[in-house]
Amino acid sequence: MELLSGLINNYYYFVAIILFVIGTHTMLTHSNMIKKVIAMNIMDASVFLLFVAIGYVHGGRPPIIAGNEEVLYVNPLPGALILTGIVVAVSVTAYALSLIVKIHRTYGTVDCDEICKIRGDE
Amino acid sequence: MRITARLVAPFIQLYGIYVIVNGHLSPGGGFSGGAIFGSSLVLVAISFNLEAGAKQISHHTASLLESGGVLGFTLTGLAAVFFGGNYLANRAAGFPLGQAGEFFSAGAIWIITIFIGIKVASTITTLFYNIIEKEQTVGATKRTDK
């Protein structure tokens, strides 16, 4: 019961973890390369979700200081870190996609199993 | 479609620049602004053709801007060392902070944001062109084969 109430309270974190596992699963079981790249993005996105959720404070406002009155702002650090993380994920995706374009041109397929078959035949 | 693109593109570009230069005052910054600006160039290229897009920013300029953007960032950091701070220092290196909330404020942040904006915009266009151009040449050779 304690487990359940903990999960309900922290369901943001739990969803992020589930997404992470879905990403891992897709990455490991699907042989299509495009799907692998999508799974990679799901994994990254889930971690970003977790990170940003850490920074949230109930009733907090976005950390853009306006005026001098006392307002509660959310934690700005995770947001800033994730901004970096997103760009990193984008560049990895771009590189992976260009690699797939190249692989498609040389092998004529984007399926890992078929590529293994082609290489086995050589 | 083309008319819309031609109509909208300058506004998107203007908005991108606005987001970049106001990065220290409002939500946004180099990354988002650069992405907006870059995608406007991609939009033009998609809706017309590659040459029209290339007219807006040529291949050579893009790669020049790209290296220049990061290099500018690095050199800003080195300038901080030169002025007596540590690497990438802002206040400690004596960059003028100005009055918070004004347009020209926050010292090195302002400079760095612009460099990032240039870098990201050129990156998006270069990525797009590199992947698309190869596809086109491959498609062209295939057609001649037939």
Place this chain on the structure above:
Amino acid sequence: MVLSEQLPALIVISPLICAFLSPLLYRRHARASAYLVLLSLLLSLIMAAALLIKVQRTGPLFYQMGSWPPPWGIEYVADPLRVYMLLVVVAVSLWIFIYAIKDLEHELRDEVIGWYYTLYSLLVASMAAMTLTNDLFNLFVLMEICAITSCAIITIKEDRECLEAGFKYLVLSAMGTGCFLLGVAMLYMVTGHLNFGFLQEELSTAVLNYPLNVFTAAALFIVAFGTKAALFPLHVWLPDAHASAPSPSSAMLSGLVIKIYAFSLFIIFYRVFPRSLLDSLPLSEIVLWLAAFGVMFGSIYAMLQTDLKKMLAYSSIGQIAFIFLGIGLDQRLALVGGLYHIAVHAITKAMLFMAAGTIIYATGVRKISDLAGIGRVMPLVMVAFTIGSASMIGIPGTGGLISKWYLALGALESGRSLFVLVILLSSLLNAIYYMPIVINSFMSQEDFGHGVKEVPKVLQSALVIGMVFVALTGIFSRPLILLLEEQMALFF
């Protein structure tokens, strides 16, 4: 402005600036671009040496990026241990680059060589920064630079095998960084810090309130760095990637890139997790057993290979496991051995890959069985190969013996004589697969049956430098061992 205070940043920045300049420069002056990389690496090397002297004289240097004190800004730390690693990285990459200038001409097309220089200097910069950084998130960003560039120097070759190997490497290392970032998120959640020192302080209390979070983070770190450093069951990407890459890339990847992850894991174990946590968790036990399996597995698979570069790649799996063995034994002398093995293996394996690359350059032969009699045609290359093999096996007088000696001493001192057996057995296996090549190449009755091109002076000189390096790790190991012992005394 005191220049010597700024060294940690400048060492990283020098190859970075060079990386940004070289695509602009290469279009007009191809040669100048190569010299620029050479110059920047040399500059970094000189600065790293200066840093080592300074650090040994005045103690660790804490460098605050942007002049912000640690919990708010990013901190770089230069203590003798990290600077030792930094020196290994910069020196070995400078030496490999000398080899690369000539070797690349026949492996890559002209247009991409400029980009290769860029990627190479980015890789060096990221690795140099990874040795010094004291911040978890910064480490993540640097790991991604390292992952992208190290994949790119594989896939740059016009070869379909490279593409597939590169993709596999990219996907698995992206998974590794995903796991790492999840671990970072969990640690950040319970402590609120990213700086190593502050984390260590906070974790000793946080582990009482949130034990599972910390344990999961530790497990995720092992998975992440295990994937990236090819620890035994997570090594699936390595043989293809290292064997199919251009020879300088193979030397770089096998020599430095996998080591840097092992070193990062070591730093995280001992600088982030408090001592009490390490003692109460079976972390090092897991690493230890995996490493022992890896040692045996890598050696046995290497014996089965017919391709020269593939054999060297499998041998890397066995050798990287020695470093993890040092971490796993969790004992002072074993750690000295493991960390010394980083330098030894970086130099030796890089030289072996260079020798293999030179053979491929001159003759085009890749199969081990075709190497019979090559020693009489290319004596210098095979002498280099022999010296490298000797160090791999651990023949007396070589660096390989010293690191294995310390590992065995450590294993004995912690009462785990089983692992002494593992070390001995793996040396035997190494001898079984390295010695036949050497003996065949010199003693074989039949003549070498392939055409031989002349080996350029640059490649020869790179091999000579390599031999000197390997000899140095054997003969003048004393100062380095002393430095490591002194540093290890801080942990125990």
Place this chain on the structure above:
Amino acid sequence: MTYILITFLVFLALFLRFMLGVEVRSILTFYLLGLIIYLFSFTVAEMPLFGSIDSPAFNEVPRRYLESGVAETGALNIVSSIITDYRAFDTLGEATVLFAAIAAVIATLKSH
């Protein structure tokens, strides 16, 4: 203690299953990942409460960013001031990643 072992073994098993056949592989992966979710759910239940002001992450670090960020960097947008000032080296690394991606893409696509 046992927990960490299990988590780790599960990850190991994930990689080991490359050696099995396709059907066994997918079923095994499915169960293993179910197990991982189950294990992780304990971790999640133990995490600091979501959105709470007392969570350990909301310590002196973000407080200083929020309180004196404007005075110290001159930027109203605190996220901006973190990425381009307090932790500017991360951002330099990030710009470098972008540059590396471009270099990698061009190098990969040109080499044919």
